[in-house]
Amino acid sequence: MILGSATTFSFYLHARGSQPGGALLLGGVDIHQQLEVVRRRGATLVSVLVAVLVLGIFALALFVWSQQRTVALRGDTTSQATKPPASPTTRTEHVSPGISGAHVRGLPIMARKPTPVSQGYQDCPAEGDGGDRQQNRLKNRVDSAAWLATDFDDVLSLPWPPGVDRRQRDHWTRGDRSAVAKYEGLPLSIEGYFAGAKQEGPEASNCHGADADFRDWHIWIASEPGRDRARSIVVETTPSVRAIHPEWTLSAIRRLARDSTRVRVSGWLFLDPEHPDQVGRTRGTIWEIHPVMRIEAWKNGQWEEMR
Amino acid sequence: MRKAIMIEARVWIEGEDEAAHDFAASTIQAVREAIEAGAAKHPELRMTVKKIREVK
Numbered sequence: 001m002i003l004g005s006a007t008t009f010s011f012y013l014h015a016r017g018s019q020p021g022g023a024l025l026l027g028g029v030d031i032h033q034q035l036e037v038v039r040r041r042g043a044t045l046v047s048v049l050v051a052v053l054v055l056g057i058f059a060l061a062l063f064v065w066s067q068q069r070t071v072a073l074r075g076d077t078t079s080q081a082t083k084p085p086a087s088p089t090t091r092t093e094h095v096s097p098g099i100s101g102a103h104v105r106g107l108p109i110m111a112r113k114p115t116p117v118s119q120g121y122q123d124c125p126a127e128g129d130g131g132d133r134q135q136n137r138l139k140n141r142v143d144s145a146a147w148l149a150t151d152f153d154d155v156l157s158l159p160w161p162p163g164v165d166r167r168q169r170d171h172w173t174r175g176d177r178s179a180v181a182k183y184e185g186l187p188l189s190i191e192g193y194f195a196g197a198k199q200e201g202p203e204a205s206n207c208h209g210a211d212a213d214f215r216d217w218h219i220w221i222a223s224e225p226g227r228d229r230a231r232s233i234v235v236e237t238t239p240s241v242r243a244i245h246p247e248w249t250l251s252a253i254r255r256l257a258r259d260s261t262r263v264r265v266s267g268w269l270f271l272d273p274e275h276p277d278q279v280g281r282t283r284g285t286i287w288e289i290h291p292v293m294r295i296e297a298w299k300n301g302q303w304e305e306m307r
Numbered sequence: 308m309r310k311a312i313m314i315e316a317r318v319w320i321e322g323e324d325e326a327a328h329d330f331a332a333s334t335i336q337a338v339r340e341a342i343e344a345g346a347a348k349h350p351e352l353r354m355t356v357k358k359i360r361e362v363k
Contacts, residue, residue, distance in 0.1 A: 122326075123326035123327075124326045124327070125327050127327075128327075129324075129326065129327050129331075130329035130330065130332060131331065201362075201363070203363060204331060204361075207326045207327065208324075208330040208331065210321050
């Protein structure tokens with residue numbers, strides 16, 4: 001359309017140059033008048049196009065703003081109550097516990113979180129052998145930090161955008177990525193009681209290693225001894241971190257669970273989007289401490305680190 | 308009488324592979340080919356692989 005208008009104006013100027021100040025008749029019609037009409041129509045068309053363009057930009061900006069507001073509102077809604085539901089009844093509540101009420105006020109906000117340092121285990125690179133390689137690198141980080149003591153319920157009730165469920169990170173929307181990045185990668189420590197531990201199956205983050213030392217350990221931690229796993233937080237140990245902690249054994253962890261020993265677990269806050277269906281059943285949230293970097297047990301009136 | 312059934316099977320697969328090689332992709336392909344090869348032994352049945360995915 002713009003190219004067409006330019007051609008019309010070019011012709012108009014050429015015609016005026018050939019007959020300055022006089023009427024140029026073609027078939028009894030004043031061509032200057034005709035050209036003037038064309039020029040006005042062209043100007044009108046350009047005005048309409050500009051108006052449409054401005055309206056389009058405004059609509060786009062409005063859409064982006066509303067998307068960001070939606071994400072923000074999900075977070076705000078969580079500040080209305082203090083606990084997630086004991087047994088959510090709908091998938092909506094599972095996917096976004098924030099909607100059903102919780103608070104995130106106690107979680108620290110870090111303007112700049114530590115850059116993950118990831119490391120492979122034996123022949124397996126940090127990005128694993130497939131699947132979500134970005135996520136694998138987060139699972140395989142090995143760096144430590146000053147762990148920030150955080151209330152158990154603050155992690156349990158932390159919301160996440162439903163759009164990330166079962167999606168690889170490179171398919172997340174910018175808004176969802178931003179909402180998760182606000183908290184993921186926080187160096188946290190939480191206190192509670194182990195509620196069980198199991199060896200995970202082979203997975204991409206560990207190059208599907210079949211041997212036991214290539215598996216993650218899936219550990220449940222609850223706020224009170226004997227509490228239902230439906231309100232637990234999953235924390236996971238990884239092969240490369242376990243390799244430098246000989247005292248971390250499944251039997252030792254299970255013993256702490258059996259004895260209802262209070263524990264303090266430190267590590268990196270991580271969102272695992274693969275198991276939203278388990279929320280309210282075998283876990284209370286898809287937020288995890290993963291990898292676990294430090295385990296301490298309350299013994300004889302003090303914290304003792306498991307080396 | 309014409310019958311039909313949807314079957315879900317869990318298959319454990321172990322084998323040697325390069326550490327960083329995509330084991331899930333190659334084993335999923337292997338299972339697909341194994342089913343297709345096995346289906347030839349049963350020409351009276353029409354087997355269609357709908358979906359194969361890694362169980363996590």
